Amino acid sequence: MKLNEIEKISGLTRRDFEEEYLKKNKPVVFTDLTKKWPATEKWTFEWLKSNHGHLQVPVYDNDFRKPGKDYLTPKRSMPFAEYLDTIQGGPTDLRMFLYNIFKHAPELINDFSMPDITDGWLKTFPMMFFGGQGARVDLHYDLDCAAIFISQFQRKKEVVLFAPDQGNYLYQHPFTVQSEVRIDQPDFQKHPALNLASGYRTVLEHGETLFMPHLFWHYMNYTEGGFSLSLRRHSLYTRARGAYNVARHFVVDKGMNYALGDKWGQIKADMAQKRAQAVLV
Numbered sequence: 009m010k011l012n013e014i015e016k017i018s019g020l021t022r023r024d025f026e027e028e029y030l031k032k033n034k035p036v037v038f039t040d041l042t043k044k045w046p047a048t049e050k051w052t053f054e055w056l057k058s059n060h061g062h063l064q065v066p067v068y069d070n071d072f073r074k075p076g077k078d079y080l081t082p083k084r085s086m087p088f089a090e091y092l093d094t095i096q097g098g099p100t101d102l103r104m105f106l107y108n109i110f111k112h113a114p115e116l117i118n119d120f121s122m123p124d125i126t127d128g129w130l131k132t133f134p135m136m137f138f139g140g141q142g143a144r145v146d147l148h149y150d151l152d153c154a155a156i157f158i159s160q161f162q163r164k165k166e167v168v169l170f171a172p173d174q175g176n177y178l179y180q181h182p183f184t185v186q187s188e189v190r191i192d193q194p195d196f197q198k199h200p201a202l203n204l205a206s207g208y209r210t211v212l213e214h215g216e217t218l219f220m221p222h223l224f225w226h227y228m229n230y231t232e233g234g235f236s237l238s239l240r241r242h243s244l245y246t247r248a249r250g251a252y253n254v255a256r257h258f259v260v261d262k263g264m265n266y267a268l269g270d271k272w273g274q275i276k277a278d279m280a281q282k283r284a285q286a287v288l289v
């Protein structure tokens with residue numbers, strides 16, 4: 009497995025971004041896109057706790073994709089202030105996502121804006137992701153196929169990316185957007201094709217923004233507890249492809265998991281092995 013460091017750049021013009029990165033589906037880290045956002049200074053753990061700490065939020069742990077009855081369901085819910093204390097304090101795999109914080113705290117929307125580095129923004133879908141030190145987001149690509157701009161706040165997150173054409177080396181579970189490999193603990197015996205994969209890596213720091221092209225595989229490791237904001241961008245093509253993926257995922261994967269439980273997990277693993285073997289011979 010080969011990972012190249014993603015370039016970190018400031019002062020990129022709209023034209024250069026669109027020509028060199030957006031059109032070429034090449035990731036890049038902007039070090040200055042959030043400079044004018046109030047959020048960059050304002051969104052500290054303390055400020056969030058005192059202003060929005062009363063919200064009751066769902067939290068997930070590293071097992072949330074484990075096959076069985078708790079597949080893709082939250083571990084529990086807790087007051088946001090308590091959750092923020094937990095991730096600020098020390099190692100914990102608890103993550104918070106799939107919760108529309110902007111619905112419950114709409115004034116947060118005034119603390120950032122859509123960067124003028126490109127257009128096509130999905131203005132209604134900003135999302136926030138929180139995690140404690142040691143939380144990981146296993147390798148997957150996003151169902152909706154949007155290009156994503158991920159801005160990091162408060163501390164650091166390691167990100168590993170692979171272009172869609174690396175999919176055959178990544179042991180994708182059929183009918184899902186999930187890979188079976190563990191980037192943090194690769195098992196080359198079980199997943200020999202992973203040796204052939206070539207991707208990108210970076211450590212995102214406070215105030216930096218990663219451009220992740222559509223359909224890119226991503227793995228995240230919260231090297232320190234913190235959070236990020238993701239903004240999505242669509243073209244006509246990614247919108248249509250995304251609608252198809254979303255339908256397939258919810259109908260097939262959730263239904264089969266419900267019907268077969270652990271057995272469905274095993275079927276997906278077997279199919280992922282067969283696909284990778286096909287590229288090795």
Ligand SMILES: O=C(O)CCC(=O)C(=O)O
Nearest residue numbers: 137138139145150228238
């Ligand atoms: O940062 C995270 O916790 C997950 C991010 C992610 O998977 C995404 O933005 O699509």
Ligand SMILES: [Fe+2]
Nearest residue numbers: 148149150226
């Ligand atoms: Fe994702």
